[in-house]
Amino acid sequence: MKAEISPENRELIDAYLDSIWIEKGLSRNTIESYGRDLEALSNWLETGKGRLLDVNRADLLAYLAHRMNLGLNARSTARALSSARSFYRFLLRENKVSIDPTLQIDNPKVGRKLPDVLSEQEVDRLLEAPDVDTSLGLRDRTMLEFLYAAGLRVSELVNLRMTEINLRQGVLRVVGKGNKERLVPVGEEALLWLDRFIKESRPSLLKGITAADVVFPSNRGDFMTRQAFWYRIKAYARVADIRTTLSPHTLRHAFATHLLNHGADLRVVQLLLGHSDLTTTQIYTHVAKHRLKSVHAEHHPRG
Numbered sequence: 278m279k280a281e282i283s284p285e286n287r288e289l290i291d292a293y294l295d296s297i298w299i300e301k302g303l304s305r306n307t308i309e310s311y312g313r314d315l316e317a318l319s320n321w322l323e324t325g326k327g328r329l330l331d332v333n334r335a336d337l338l339a340y341l342a343h344r345m346n347l348g349l350n351a352r353s354t355a356r357a358l359s360s361a362r363s364f365y366r367f368l369l370r371e372n373k374v375s376i377d378p379t380l381q382i383d384n385p386k387v388g389r390k391l392p393d394v395l396s397e398q399e400v401d402r403l404l405e406a407p408d409v410d411t412s413l414g415l416r417d418r419t420m421l422e423f424l425y426a427a428g429l430r431v432s433e434l435v436n437l438r439m440t441e442i443n444l445r446q447g448v449l450r451v452v453g454k455g456n457k458e459r460l461v462p463v464g465e466e467a468l469l470w471l472d473r474f475i476k477e478s479r480p481s482l483l484k485g486i487t488a489a490d491v492v493f494p495s496n497r498g499d500f501m502t503r504q505a506f507w508y509r510i511k512a513y514a515r516v517a518d519i520r521t522t523l524s525p526h527t528l529r530h531a532f533a534t535h536l537l538n539h540g541a542d543l544r545v546v547q548l549l550l551g552h553s554d555l556t557t558t559q560i561y562t563h564v565a566k567h568r569l570k571s572v573h574a575e576h577h578p579r580g
Contacts, residue, residue: 290329292371297311297363318361321343322340336378395521395527406516416482418470422471424532427549430525430526431507433451433453435500439491439492441492
């Protein structure tokens, strides 16, 4: 049962939340998250020392150990410590405390979360979900093919322009994060779908705007938003009966992982994804290894 937060602790927490709202302009969800972390600390204290102002380093270490004993993961505990750091820096600045109790407390080691990756069979089902006998369905099939064939971000896909595609050479010029350009080859399958889409569906979606440069127009004839296409991806995942948790990067993750599973060089995958740092790409090697271990365990007689 939760202990009731004392008026003194509540006043301190509210003053801190008001401060970060005014000074940092954080979103309501972020501020509420800070508030929940500090309320949890206060609730734990109410069974012992009680006052947030009296907390010392040993108390915080005991609290973090308590969270770990409850089975809460390291990421959640690291966030709780981060909330406490920010809170006590505020109290120190306001002369409410003379020592920051979060000093010399190391953050829990948090491994990078491995992305959920679709199997090659699941990707096939997702690609086949749109009804290609309709203009929107053919457009969406082509877009899904491009996400998987080129490892694009959804934002890169919806902003793609005709002048950035070389159909003869099968290469895209993609403008990614930080306005960095990269050249990405596209497979024959995706190019065949693009050729069909351009001939059969794109003109009707452009609403007669023949000079429009957008590759994949919305049903209003202009650029789609990434949120709109993400909504359509989720709808197709339901049609394909895909139970894996999806994100806007799902097909990008599949692109990288499947390349590595089939022997691609890590630095080549880094260039294709547009990562400036190889360590960002290395997460996919862990996903690929995990997949290989699963296959071994499932199929090897002594797995």
